[in-house]
């Protein structure tokens with residue numbers, strides 16, 4: 001929608017049309033000026049392919065919109081049921097010349113435990129199942145063959161997930177095996193109840209059920225079992241009194257003990273235990289005694305623990321970008337990280353579907369990683385891919401030095417000479433995280449557009465930054481809507497805003513020689529500043545006084561004036577992190 005407005009107001013080519021000119025990217029990277037127009041080399045094959053890509057992307061976006069934020073999950077209730085233990089077996093040994101052998105039923109295997117482990121490969125809880133079932137242990141078999149122990153189930157969740165056990169009187173809590181049994185036994189006579197309870201606990205030799213019940217040996221075994229079960233129940237209740245609470249904010253790595261004796265088996269780290277599997281039942285040899293030399297019963301395995309958990313994904317970032325679709329939030333993120341953050345940029349609304357958090361690294365002199373990229377242009381993802389492919393095919397990278405070669409030839413580099421990536425480590429003195437969010441539109445707080453699940457994740461940013469499209473007809477109107485939506489979602493939320501970024505300033509002011517256009521651009525920026533100064537007040541981090549929001553005009557695409565933004569953000573982040581206000585008002589530099 002906005003790109004249409006842009007194209008008509010400022011006479012630039014629509015992105016989809018622009019992409020069909022194969023030389024666009026090369027032109028932009030060679031001259032690096034917004035006013036250089038591409039040569040007309042239309043490639044119908046490329047155009048058709050790009051059209052198809054566009055349709056596919058648009059379809060994905062439409063589907064996502066229809067889901068109303070359902071596919072981005074940042075909180076989820078998961079019921080975990082560990083595996084049941086395998087049943088014991090009733091069998092007697094048979095072999096040649098031994099017609100009546102000793103009892104030989106094997107025990108059941110252990111039920112599978114369920115573990116949880118954080119992984120950096122996931123970013124949302126949408127792939128986490130709502131019900132997790134552990135594997136059951138194998139049943140015992142004849143000739144003393146024990147059942148197989150079940151392999152544990154490992155539940156992978158994104159890093160930053162907080163796991164809370166739902167316990168107590170909460171109706172969402174999973175009932176334990178005794179509560180479930182009590183429910184099923186309700187309304188039955190005493191005899192029926194005993195029958196049901198025995199059925200759930202014992203395995204009998206075929207047709208010996210009634211005989212077993214009469215035997216003293218069985219009744220003793222049953223009494224012992226009930227006592228043991230009582231202890232098990234008490235242990236389970238004690239465990240429930242201290243609910244599991246985990247904050248999985250880093251990837252745990254298995255570090256083998258260095259002082260372990262040689263030959264000790266190191267247990268692999270599987271994650272954090274959520275639910276313990278059931279114990280396997282015992283086979284009939286277990287009940288062999290002088291008074292019962294032919295036990296014809298065995299026990300069933302116990303049930304695995306069933307626990308309900310609330311998983312919450314906390315996407316914590318220092319700064320959250322808030323803006324309408326197409327304002328250029330993703331481009332800003334890419335420009336600030338020197339293209340390291342891989343977030344999609346395209347000229348249609350709702351390109352970004354899930355929040356993306358990236359780290360901005362700053363050196364002492366205000367240089368940030370993105371500013372080390374020279375005159376890089378942060379264009380739409382498709383155009384950049386195309387540009388890279390063309391360069392690769394033309395062999396432009398064949399003589400490029402490797403990372404090692406680069407570092408060995410550099411003598412005493414200044415921050416500006418260093419490229420992005422590990423080499424920036426040497427000069428980095430400050431870092432903060434910034435979250436690119438999906439676009440907000442009017443009524444987003446009523447779950448229109450991509451819904452309010454994103455507003456919830458924005459809520460977790462320490463500070464917010466508005467991003468508006470300065471080339472749009474009324475950027476102040478965008479600002480008003482954004483503020484209104486934040487307030488409607490949660491009153492007071494807009495006071496977290498610290499800055500207004502007026503993006504796409506390169507589209508204003510003509511080619512710089514047209515005095516009228518420059519005046520017009522300046523007047524527009526002035527009006528925006530006036531609006532922000534009058535209507536938008538951010539709260540001090542530590543006090544009650546308000547402070548009007550600053551407006552910084554930038555061009556994310558051409559990386560202009562970003563140093564100013566990074567400088568201010570560094571200041572604000574330090575302020576909100578410490579809860580103390582120390583902002584110094586400095587004169588703004590303008591690029592129009």
Ligand SMILES: Nc1nc2c(ncn2[C@@H]2O[C@H](COP(=O)(O)OP(=O)(O)OP(=O)(O)O)[C@@H](O)[C@H]2O)c(=O)[nH]1
Pocket residue numbers: 015323324325326327328329330331332344345346347348349350351352353378379380437438439440503504505506507554555556557558
């Ligand atoms: N001329 C110009 N175009 C820009 C600038 N920043 C972004 N754009 C273009 O604006 C369009 C939208 O950019 P995105 O970064 O995808 O916008 P967004 O705010 O992330 O959009 P959504 O993810 O849909 O909310 C793309 O075509 C960008 O190339 C800029 O500074 N100047």
Ligand SMILES: [Mg+2]
Pocket residue numbers: 329330331344345351352436437438
């Ligand atoms: Mg985006």
